[in-house]
Amino acid sequence: xxxxxxxxxxxxxxxxxxxxxxxxxxxxxxxxxxxxxxxxxxxxxxxxxxxxxxxxxxxxxxxxxxxxxxxxxxxxxxxxxxxxxxxxxxxxxxxxxxxxxxxxxxxxxxxxxxxxxxxxxxxxxxxxxxxxxxxxxxxxxxxxxxxxxxxxxxxxxxxxxxxxxxxxxxxxxxxxxxxxxxxxxxxxxxxxxxxxxxxxxxxxxxxxxxxxxxxxxxxxxxxxxxxxxxxxxxxxxxxxxxxxxxxxxxxxxxxxxxxxxxxxxxxxxxxxxxxxxxxxxx
Numbered sequence: 001x002x003x004x005x006x007x008x009x010x011x012x013x014x015x016x017x018x019x020x021x022x023x024x025x026x027x028x029x030x031x032x033x034x035x036x037x038x039x040x041x042x043x044x045x046x047x048x049x050x051x052x053x054x055x056x057x058x059x060x061x062x063x064x065x066x067x068x069x070x071x072x073x074x075x076x077x078x079x080x081x082x083x084x085x086x087x088x089x090x091x092x093x094x095x096x097x098x099x100x101x102x103x104x105x106x107x108x109x110x111x112x113x114x115x116x117x118x119x120x121x122x123x124x125x126x127x128x129x130x131x132x133x134x135x136x137x138x139x140x141x142x143x144x145x146x147x148x149x150x151x152x153x154x155x156x157x158x159x160x161x162x163x164x165x166x167x168x169x170x171x172x173x174x175x176x177x178x179x180x181x182x183x184x185x186x187x188x189x190x191x192x193x194x195x196x197x198x199x200x201x202x203x204x205x206x207x208x209x210x211x212x213x214x215x216x217x218x219x220x221x222x223x224x225x226x227x228x229x230x231x232x233x234x235x236x237x238x239x240x241x242x243x244x245x246x247x248x249x250x251x252x253x254x255x256x257x258x259x260x261x262x263x264x265x266x267x268x269x270x271x272x273x274x275x276x277x278x279x280x281x282x
Contacts, residue, residue: 047087048094050077056094061128063099067136075134079127089115102210106273113266120269122201122245129203170244171200174237184232187223191215194222196238197246209277217271225264231255 054073061076062068069075080090088111098104101119108116118124175196184190195215202208211218222235230251241249247259258264 048091052094053077053090056097059099060101070135075131079124083118083124085118086115116269117265125201126243170241172239172249174239176238178233178236182233184229184236187219190219190222190236193236193238194218197241200240200242210272210275213277214271214275218268221267221271225258227255227258228252
């Protein structure tokens with residue numbers, strides 16, 4: 001999941017943990033969250049304004065980048081609305097006011113496992129990345145102006161109705177090539193590949209640590225899910241896909257259905273949500 005300038009989207013989304021669930025998900029704790037009680041999801045179903053949601057998402061997504069959106073979070077709001085995040089989930093994000101996506105996703109599971117999966121999905125992550133890249137572009141881009149010293153750039157955000165900036169392309173080159181015909185007979189054969197694949201969606205080092213810590217659990221879930229040997233070999237290969245959903249690249253339609261199923265997605269979320277990366281207290 002392309003090298004950029006020092007300040008990039010990889011710095012955004014603190015401790016998030018993808019959800020590859022496309023992608024990855026993350027850990028569980030939120031030390032600073034205990035200081036400020038937040039409304040439970042079940043009591044926060046009232047529809048929130050786009051302005052309030054934009055501010056909340058701005059804090060959540062741009063945390064750690066040293067920057068913030070130039071459109072009040074409108075790009076981020078369009079992203080979550082496009083992925084059909086429920087009104088209750090949107091209200092929870094606003095009420096939580098957190099800068100830790102892992103903690104938010106954990107709380108969203110009380111709304112529904114699907115909302116949590118959407119929040120941590122690679123598809124939504126790609127949209128968030130595009131919003132961040134629009135503000136912190138790696139190179140001068142259309143719509144950007146450069147100051148006389150060549151350093152400062154001011155981006156003119158897309159207006160309502162315009163398409164979001166394009167995200168990066170997937171990399172399907174296996175990190176651990178698995179010869180055709182090799183049988184995957186144990187979950188241990190999948191661990192390294194899944195950690196590599198999930199980590200390619202990571203936005204920062206905390207996420208990578210979370211994926212590494214949850215690797216064995218993820219491998220167990222995948223191994224027991226009933227995937228074909230062809231798909232298991234693909235996953236064991238550990239390609240640094242980093243864009244779209246892993247399910248998009250699975251070789252068999254039946255396996256794509258398994259990957260997208262609610263039970264499978266929830267199991268992946270459980271693995272990452274319960275993982276304790278090295279150096280972090282459970």
